[in-house]
Amino acid sequence: MKKQAIVIGLGNFGMSLARSLSERGVEVLAIDDREDHVHIAAGFVAEALCFDATEEEALAKTLPGKRDVCICAMGNESREASIICTALLRQLGALRVIARANDMVHARILTLVGAHRIINPEKEFGERFANQIIYDNIKAEMTLGEGILITEAKAPSSFIGKDLNHLQLPNRFNLTVVAVRRAKSGEVILPSPKLVIEEDDFLVVVSKEGAVLEMMARS
Numbered sequence: 001m002k003k004q005a006i007v008i009g010l011g012n013f014g015m016s017l018a019r020s021l022s023e024r025g026v027e028v029l030a031i032d033d034r035e036d037h038v039h040i041a042a043g044f045v046a047e048a049l050c051f052d053a054t055e056e057e058a059l060a061k062t063l064p065g066k067r068d069v070c071i072c073a074m075g076n077e078s079r080e081a082s083i084i085c086t087a088l089l090r091q092l093g094a095l096r097v098i099a100r101a102n103d104m105v106h107a108r109i110l111t112l113v114g115a116h117r118i119i120n121p122e123k124e125f126g127e128r129f130a131n132q133i134i135y136d137n138i139k140a141e142m143t144l145g146e147g148i149l150i151t152e153a154k155a156p157s158s159f160i161g162k163d164l165n166h167l168q169l170p171n172r173f174n175l176t177v178v179a180v181r182r183a184k185s186g187e188v189i190l191p192s193p194k195l196v197i198e199e200d201d202f203l204v205v206v207s208k209e210g211a212v213l214e215m216m217a218r219s
Contacts, residue, residue: 002027006062006070007045008053008085010037013100013121014073018045029062054084056092065093072099072115083109090114137216139202151212152181155201156219165193173215175207 003026007018010032018030022044030041030048042048051058053072064070070089074082079102086099090113099115101107107118124143137154144150159167169175180189183200197203205212 003069004067005029006031006064006067008032008070008072009074009078009082009100010034010041011073011075013075014071015041017071017073022046029067031062052081054081054088056088059085059088060092064089065095067094069096069098070094072097074100076102079106082106083113086110086115087113138212144206147209148206149209149212150178150204150206152202152204153212153216155180155197155203156216158219159197160199160201161196163194163196164191167197169205169215173207173211173218175205175211175215177203177205179204 005021005026006029007014007021008031010018010030014030014032015037018028018041022028028045028047030038030045031051031053032038032041032048033050033052035050038048038050049062053059072082072085072089074085082099083106086097089097096117097115098117098119099110101110101118101120103120107120110118137156139152139154141152142150164177169177177191180191180195180197181187181202181204182189182198183202189195
């Protein structure tokens with residue numbers, strides 16, 4: 001059975017999220033109070049509705065309690081509305097509510113009214129992209145939530161010619177290598193303790209925030 005999601009707020013972030021979820025097989029109900037945005041979303045989501053999501057009766061008709069996840073993706077101009085919408089979703093029995101926050105105060109209020117998870121896509125992207133600018137060896141980063149990241153980083157020169165067992169990366173830096181990408185061939189290898197790191201290899205690691213930067217600084 002397909003997962004079902006409600007995405008409320010079809011600005012740049014909400015529209016992109018609704019499209020990406022749909023492309024991945026999620027049955028998305030997209031909601032916004034702007035007809036032109038709803039019309040665009042209707043081209044790729046399962047259903048798109050135009051109404052004010054702070055109106056409890058209208059929101060209740062979307063049956064948020066029967067969806068796998070509800071995302072309140074309203075932007076900077078809709079701070080008060082996002083708080084009301086998040087509270088209503090919880091009152092209507094939503095199983096999992098993810099809310100977009102613009103700052104720390106907004107995040108605290110959204111948590112108080114019941115959001116299960118808070119996201120700030122601009123802040124998170126800025127932090128990830130800053131690391132890629134400062135550290136040339138970091139190719140990409142993706143957050144898994146709760147301070148856990150997946151990072152693709154070029155193996156430090158001191159790693160070349162050594163196997164993963166010898167490097168002891170989990171013990172030294174509290175990170176786990178889940179794949180190695182050979183830049184020369186494009187091959188992606190699932191690691192074993194005896195895998196020897198070659199020149200221009202990229203390590204795909206799971207770690208807590210800051211662990212990869214520490215590895216780069218100390219290697």
